[in-house]
Amino acid sequence: MERKSKVTQSAVNANCNHLQDDNKNVTVNAVIGVIGGSFSTVGDMVKLWRDEQAAHSAPLLQMPESVNQAMNKAAFDIWAAASGLAGESVERIQKEAGGAITKAKAELLEYAGEVSRLERELEQANLKTIEQIKKANEMQEDAVRLCRINPPSRRYLLS
Numbered sequence: 001m002e003r004k005s006k007v008t009q010s011a012v013n014a015n016c017n018h019l020q021d022d023n024k025n026v027t028v029n030a031v032i033g034v035i036g037g038s039f040s041t042v043g044d045m046v047k048l049w050r051d052e053q054a055a056h057s058a059p060l061l062q063m064p065e066s067v068n069q070a071m072n073k074a075a076f077d078i079w080a081a082a083s084g085l086a087g088e089s090v091e092r093i094q095k096e097a098g099g100a101i102t103k104a105k106a107e108l109l110e111y112a113g114e115v116s117r118l119e120r121e122l123e124q125a126n127l128k129t130i131e132q133i134k135k136a137n138e139m140q141e142d143a144v145r146l147c148r149i150n151p152p153s154r155r156y157l158l159s
Contacts, residue, residue, distance in 0.1 A: 007037035
């Protein structure tokens, strides 16, 4: 059986660079698929390649402390301005909502008064209707009693 050649860091680096240049994901399995080797061996080498890439892309210059302080002050000033504007907006909205609530309460009282008035009218109309029904029943009883005492003649019934 033929033994595969030993995997080297330079071979892994070259393969990782090739994958990256082709805009492909640099994975341990992709490298193994091309050059062979075990997952643990190639995995360590790919990790080392990634660490080297990260070190190359790290900024060469550190930002001066005065720039950091200026950025922090600017961020603080922006946040303070945004907070102030938000607070003003909240106050305005609360004031508008308070006015709307006051107006709605006044309308509710007005409607409640109208409902009470209409309920009283309905009660009076119901009482009047009951009285009229009583009178109509009394009149009907009187008519029935009169008909028993003086039956209508046959001539009126046929016409």
